[in-house]
Amino acid sequence: MNPSDFQFVSQLLYKRSGLVLSEAKAYLLESRLGPIARSHDFKDITELAVALKGDPNGKLSEEVVDAMTTNESFFFRDQSPFDRFNDTVLPNLLKARAGTRKIRIWSAACSSGQEPYTLAMLLNERKAEMAGWNVEIVATDISQTILDKAKEGLYSQFEVQRGLPIRLLAKYFKQVGDRWQIDQGLRSQVRYKMFNLLDGFGSLGKFDVVFCRNVLIYFDQKTKTDILDRMAQIMPEDGYLYLGGAETVLGISDRFQLLPGQRGLYGLTDGAAPARKFGT
Amino acid sequence: MKSCLVVDDSKVVRMVARKILESLGFSVTEAADGVEALEACEAAMPEVVLLDWNMPRMSGLEFLIELRAKADVRQPSVVFCTTENDMDHIQRAIAAGADEYIMKPFDSDILESKFTQAGII
Numbered sequence: 257m258n259p260s261d262f263q264f265v266s267q268l269l270y271k272r273s274g275l276v277l278s279e280a281k282a283y284l285l286e287s288r289l290g291p292i293a294r295s296h297d298f299k300d301i302t303e304l305a306v307a308l309k310g311d312p313n314g315k316l317s318e319e320v321v322d323a324m325t326t327n328e329s330f331f332f333r334d335q336s337p338f339d340r341f342n343d344t345v346l347p348n349l350l351k352a353r354a355g356t357r358k359i360r361i362w363s364a365a366c367s368s369g370q371e372p373y374t375l376a377m378l379l380n381e382r383k384a385e386m387a388g389w390n391v392e393i394v395a396t397d398i399s400q401t402i403l404d405k406a407k408e409g410l411y412s413q414f415e416v417q418r419g420l421p422i423r424l425l426a427k428y429f430k431q432v433g434d435r436w437q438i439d440q441g442l443r444s445q446v447r448y449k450m451f452n453l454l455d456g457f458g459s460l461g462k463f464d465v466v467f468c469r470n471v472l473i474y475f476d477q478k479t480k481t482d483i484l485d486r487m488a489q490i491m492p493e494d495g496y497l498y499l500g501g502a503e504t505v506l507g508i509s510d511r512f513q514l515l516p517g518q519r520g521l522y523g524l525t526d527g528a529a530p531a532r533k534f535g536t
Numbered sequence: 537m538k539s540c541l542v543v544d545d546s547k548v549v550r551m552v553a554r555k556i557l558e559s560l561g562f563s564v565t566e567a568a569d570g571v572e573a574l575e576a577c578e579a580a581m582p583e584v585v586l587l588d589w590n591m592p593r594m595s596g597l598e599f600l601i602e603l604r605a606k607a608d609v610r611q612p613s614v615v616f617c618t619t620e621n622d623m624d625h626i627q628r629a630i631a632a633g634a635d636e637y638i639m640k641p642f643d644s645d646i647l648e649s650k651f652t653q654a655g656i657i
């Protein structure tokens with residue numbers, strides 16, 4: 257792939273998704289765009305680049321963005337964020353929202369669904385306590401391909417063995433050939449939607465808890481700041497934000513502060529101090 | 537150092553499991569079937585048992601049922617590790633008192649993840 261094509265495609269990717277591709281990752285572009293070029297009967301990636309230049313906002317560039325996303329995810333990823341959800345975040349919200357009995361959760365880069373389904377399972381495990389509550393899980397991603405997989409809820413043996421307790425596999429999945437499919441009931445509890453984090457959040461409404469995990473790492477500083485600042489605007493003052501294990505708000509946004517003693521769990525700066533309920 | 541008894545009729549599997557477990561800081565002992573495993577537990581009760589299903593003389597499930605029936609012993613965590621990878625086997629294992637269940641093939645990531653879920657590490 258020649259340097260000017262690389263320049264063009266990585267620019268297009270950045271503009272459309274915020275994903276930053278360093279030149280050291282040129283090989284990634286080659287290996288992931290090859291199959292797209294072939295499926296459209298282009299001779300090579302250069303021809304694909306020509307077609308993209310002719311129609312930079314069309315279906316083809318959507319395919320390119322889709323192909324360049326990294327979709328790795330696990331059930332109960334890193335474990336402790338979900339332990340805290342269960343033992344602190346959710347109990348706090350059950351108290352704070354006793355009036356409306358309504359909680360909204362956003363999985364903002366949900367990939368193949370492990371994150372929203374982990375939350376759906378945790379909520380189901382507390383069914384009795386949650387009776388009469390309306391908990392909405394909205395799960396979004398920029399990749400339609402990965403959203404289709406999420407909706408299907410069908411996972412390989414490998415995928416269900418990383419992080420998912422066997423008791424929950426036995427309770428919420430059924431075996432389909434050599435794969436495992438999550439219950440229809442749980443699938444219908446998650447509302448999937450294709451959504452680009454670069455777009456305005458206005459259409460989504462407010463969220464009490466936002467999971468924005470392992471996606472900011474792919475963006476540059478400016479994009480991270482922009483996304484976090486806008487997330488702050490769609491959260492109530494006692495809302496919670498989860499970031500991934502390698503992500504931080506430090507030096508990026510002053511709208512959020514780490515909750516005392518926590519890793520990857522944030523509240524709004526000067527918010528309704530969910531902090532005090534974490535008292536260290 | 538936590539102790540783990542690896543029960544499998546395959547010497548190769550026992551060796552692979554031993555390597556992974558030792559790297560996780562376990563002291564490892566081995567048994568080749570359910571009968572040997574019961575004897576090993578009699579001699580020194582391990583903290584964890586990594587357990588195959590299909591073995592000569594006594595299966596993993598039979599071993600587990602006998603083990604869980606023992607009163608007055610400190611019960612170890614039991615993690616199945618087997619090629620039996622269907623829901624029926626999984627449910628029977630849980631009913632018999634297994635803490636976790638690994639479907640072969642496994643690797644160190646899966647073993648570590650399962651041990652974490654079972655609260656072993």
Ligand SMILES: C[S@@+](CC[C@H](N)C(=O)[O-])C[C@H]1O[C@@H](n2cnc3c(N)ncnc32)[C@H](O)[C@@H]1O
Pocket residue numbers: 272273274275325326327328329330333364365366367368371396397398399402451452453454468469470471474500
């Ligand atoms: C590594 S996955 C993270 C999955 C999950 N949150 C987790 O922590 O396991 C990153 C996801 O971010 C999505 N993504 C990348 N850029 C995006 C954007 N601009 N808007 C929305 N999603 C995006 C990718 O499609 C991918 O599925």
